[in-house]
Amino acid sequence: MASQTILQKLEILADAAKYDASCASSGTAPKNSLRGKGIGSTEGMGICHAYAPDGRCISLLKILLTNHCVFDCHYCVNRKSSNTRRARFTPQEVADLTLAFYRRNYIEGLFLSSGIVKSSNHTMEQIVEVARILREEHDFRGYIHLKTIPEADPELVHQAGLYADRVSINVELPTDAGLTRLAPDKSAAQIEGAMRHVKRDIVEAKDAKKRFRHAPRFAPAGQSTQMIVGADAASDADIVGKASRLYDSFRLRRVYYSAFSPIPDASAVLPLKRPPLIREHRLYQSDWLMRFYGYQPGEVMQATGDDGNLPLDIDPKLAWALKFRDRFPVDVNRAGREQLLRVPGLGVKAVNRILASRRHRSLRLEDVGRLTVSLAKVRPFICAADWRPLTLTDRADLRALLAPRAEQFELFAA
Amino acid sequence: MSALRNPVHETRYVVNMPEAGDFDFWREQARGLVQAGVPPERVAWAEPGGDGDLFARGEGAPAPLSAAPPVRANKRFVALAKNAILHSDPERFALLYRLLWRLQRSPRIMEDKADPEIRRIEELDKNVRRDSHKMHAFVRFRLVEDDGEGGEHYVAWFEPEHHILRANAGFFVRRFANMKWAILTPAGSLHWDGEVLSEGPPAQRSDAPGGDPMEDLWRGYYASIFNPARLKIGAMLKEMPKKYWKNMPETVLIPGLVAGAQRRESDMVAAGTLEMGERPETLAAIGAAIHACRQCPIGLLGNHAVMGEGPQDAVLMIVGEQPGDQEDLAGRPFVGPAGQLLDRHLERAGIDRGTAYVTNAVKHFKYTLRGKRRLHQSPTAKEIDICRWWVESERALVQPKLVLAMGASAARVMLGKTVSISRARGVPIALEDGSELWVTAHPSYLLRLEGAAREEQARLFDADLDAVKARLEELSA
Numbered sequence: 003m004a005s006q007t008i009l010q011k012l013e014i015l016a017d018a019a020k021y022d023a024s025c026a027s028s029g030t031a032p033k034n035s036l037r038g039k040g041i042g043s044t045e046g047m048g049i050c051h052a053y054a055p056d057g058r059c060i061s062l063l064k065i066l067l068t069n070h071c072v073f074d075c076h077y078c079v080n081r082k083s084s085n086t087r088r089a090r091f092t093p094q095e096v097a098d099l100t101l102a103f104y105r106r107n108y109i110e111g112l113f114l115s116s117g118i119v120k121s122s123n124h125t126m127e128q129i130v131e132v133a134r135i136l137r138e139e140h141d142f143r144g145y146i147h148l149k150t151i152p153e154a155d156p157e158l159v160h161q162a163g164l165y166a167d168r169v170s171i172n173v174e175l176p177t178d179a180g181l182t183r184l185a186p187d188k189s190a191a192q193i194e195g196a197m198r199h200v201k202r203d204i205v206e207a208k209d210a211k212k213r214f215r216h217a218p219r220f221a222p223a224g225q226s227t228q229m230i231v232g233a234d235a236a237s238d239a240d241i242v243g244k245a246s247r248l249y250d251s252f253r254l255r256r257v258y259y260s261a262f263s264p265i266p267d268a269s270a271v272l273p274l275k276r277p278p279l280i281r282e283h284r285l286y287q288s289d290w291l292m293r294f295y296g297y298q299p300g301e302v303m304q305a306t307g308d309d310g311n312l313p314l315d316i317d318p319k320l321a322w323a324l325k326f327r328d329r330f331p332v333d334v335n336r337a338g339r340e341q342l343l344r345v346p347g348l349g350v351k352a353v354n355r356i357l358a359s360r361r362h363r364s365l366r367l368e369d370v371g372r373l374t375v376s377l378a379k380v381r382p383f384i385c386a387a388d389w390r391p392l393t394l395t396d397r398a399d400l401r402a403l404l405a406p407r408a409e410q411f412e413l414f415a416a
Numbered sequence: 417m418s419a420l421r422n423p424v425h426e427t428r429y430v431v432n433m434p435e436a437g438d439f440d441f442w443r444e445q446a447r448g449l450v451q452a453g454v455p456p457e458r459v460a461w462a463e464p465g466g467d468g469d470l471f472a473r474g475e476g477a478p479a480p481l482s483a484a485p486p487v488r489a490n491k492r493f494v495a496l497a498k499n500a501i502l503h504s505d506p507e508r509f510a511l512l513y514r515l516l517w518r519l520q521r522s523p524r525i526m527e528d529k530a531d532p533e534i535r536r537i538e539e540l541d542k543n544v545r546r547d548s549h550k551m552h553a554f555v556r557f558r559l560v561e562d563d564g565e566g567g568e569h570y571v572a573w574f575e576p577e578h579h580i581l582r583a584n585a586g587f588f589v590r591r592f593a594n595m596k597w598a599i600l601t602p603a604g605s606l607h608w609d610g611e612v613l614s615e616g617p618p619a620q621r622s623d624a625p626g627g628d629p630m631e632d633l634w635r636g637y638y639a640s641i642f643n644p645a646r647l648k649i650g651a652m653l654k655e656m657p658k659k660y661w662k663n664m665p666e667t668v669l670i671p672g673l674v675a676g677a678q679r680r681e682s683d684m685v686a687a688g689t690l691e692m693g694e695r696p697e698t699l700a701a702i703g704a705a706i707h708a709c710r711q712c713p714i715g716l717l718g719n720h721a722v723m724g725e726g727p728q729d730a731v732l733m734i735v736g737e738q739p740g741d742q743e744d745l746a747g748r749p750f751v752g753p754a755g756q757l758l759d760r761h762l763e764r765a766g767i768d769r770g771t772a773y774v775t776n777a778v779k780h781f782k783y784t785l786r787g788k789r790r791l792h793q794s795p796t797a798k799e800i801d802i803c804r805w806w807v808e809s810e811r812a813l814v815q816p817k818l819v820l821a822m823g824a825s826a827a828r829v830m831l832g833k834t835v836s837i838s839r840a841r842g843v844p845i846a847l848e849d850g851s852e853l854w855v856t857a858h859p860s861y862l863l864r865l866e867g868a869a870r871e872e873q874a875r876l877f878d879a880d881l882d883a884v885k886a887r888l889e890e891l892s893a
Binding site: 008009012013014016017019020021034035036037038039040041042043045049050051052053054055056057058059060063064065074076082083084085099102103105106107108179183184186187261279355356358359361362363365369372373 | 524525527528529530532535549552553554555556557558559570572587589590591592593594595628630632633634636637638639640641642643644645646647648649650651652655656664666670673674677796797798801831832833834848
């Protein structure tokens, strides 16, 4: 084992980290290295430095400190009873690798997580040590996202927040029953307790910053979490409900969904099939509806079918519109922002453009076409100066008209 | 007729741009032209160094008309124009002038998002911002060890689509303030020595270093972070078009990763998840299926699967660890020494074994050969988890109200996690289907003990059985 090279360790520990969906590096406090000794900057939007063939952005060096773990969570490739290859970095090695990649402009920073070795506190200390080396010894001013361990001493989690731009704690599964069954070593109460601590620290640090210019920052990019979809029986309605409770209770920046995917050496307790990737996509769309389109969680749940799941063939916004056809058509020349945002096919940008343009002209269908991506999708749900959908909105086969054709769907789902 | 013509409206003008993205120069010229009342159709704008418009023959900008009103341009227009002028579209200067011309008469035109020319300037702005963003993302520095002064020096070769080099110098200075670096492009170069930024002449790819040892690590990372279970080539190409690939060290891996992905996924599924199919619908079907089960190596040991036995409507289900030597030969559970001990304790507690469904956590006998003897070996957590499928199938058919799990393996097969017997025993644990689980020691554990320790454990075992008996009476009452 001692003969593992950095490359071999990197391969093992990046491979072990790839089931984490999050790679965001946006929304932190702006900083740069102009008056510093080291390198690094963050300027609002994060940057995706590469894309893998799985379509996902590579923004951060996303690795585990070690994939040794004393926990036995069934959905996790690193669980104790899995016979995957194991490796372990020292904090110094991770810091060196981060800096070497950063200097060559491969990454925005580091996203560090870890299996639990020895104890939760020991592991958390090691994670914090990596951040300390980067921030204090090298004056690194790039992005750092630390996954914190809910079972660790709150003081260590606090330390992590002082170095990191973002901290996250995974809730793992949408229901407590699922957590008990699939992650027997974790407790929902402990996870939520840790999130509550982090929220409190973030609020306090923001408050102090208002009063004292030199007050230390605490996780300026906030906290996020991740849920695994499809490993237990939770329906989309359950998941959306859980996500909205989390947003409300802990002021999370993001809830990430990760479709349970077949992992090497999977536990026999897990379902045999992976859920369709499109389900994860639909959940993200519903997340968007709540965060940017003014939908209440209850309204998103109204878009689910009898089984509590969102339809896979059409997006949740269209599903909602088809269920509540009496709310349409919406007049693009008169309707308010909230109503326009409900029109399938109109995004936030298109709605802004409509609101700005209609001060200058009475919008015709042709004008709307220039402001949106697809007129065909929008047409049944709007009125314009020269357009009324008449019976189109009420047609029984409207769903079939608007749903993407099957072969397109297959391509997308791949 | 000719006498009525205003000579200024007849003359065509040509503006030769000295630099492709020189907004200040454009602004000066455009201001003069607007003040002189020259309409857009009479101005031609020529790219620097290009042949320009062959038909655009004319004079330089005229003197402004006396008492001309000041030229108006709002913030939105200036912000868009500063970016749009960096675009490689030769029409950009003329477009900007047309918009500036229209702005003098309709100051709020920028808000009309449905106007084709507004759409176009926004598109140019968007393209330039995207190109800048991709430059921030896809520039790849390579280390040049010796820069003549003994320090580290990093050099990148990049080919932007638009004239964005100078406009993005600030980003790299702010990010890499304490590093010496250069970015070389076909249209010019930037050099930062840690204190001063300077511009250099156009460069060629061969001027930049050809590699960096760190790229092997980066490629190793790129290949490992990719999840072959989710191939989305379209999504990748949308954000990282092929035109950028040639200057990024990791992209050489893409064809291989894509080709291997489908095969790797099917390997993962075959090796990782279980393809057990549908749950068997009868106990007999389970009995038949477990003989053929090779999901873990125990099934390969040359043994026989041992099915549970007992009435299908049993209220009590007893789960042991795995068949032993004698059970394997007999094909029935709990017939060896441990089984005999169990029978004695059950009888003492007043539980009729014949009314219980008795089975094992693991269906095959796991052993190592010591000479001719087959020595019992404990199943691993992984093997227990695999066999859980069968125990759960049995439980789904028998639907017992109470399950007695004897030993750590049986407890794990019921709970999916390892629990301590001493801590879990004596209290019921609710199962998801409403039934309850009781945990106790395995009788073979008693067999391994001697003296006082054995007596103590036998007493605890009896106490557990008594509690189960009492609970059974409550449940059937």
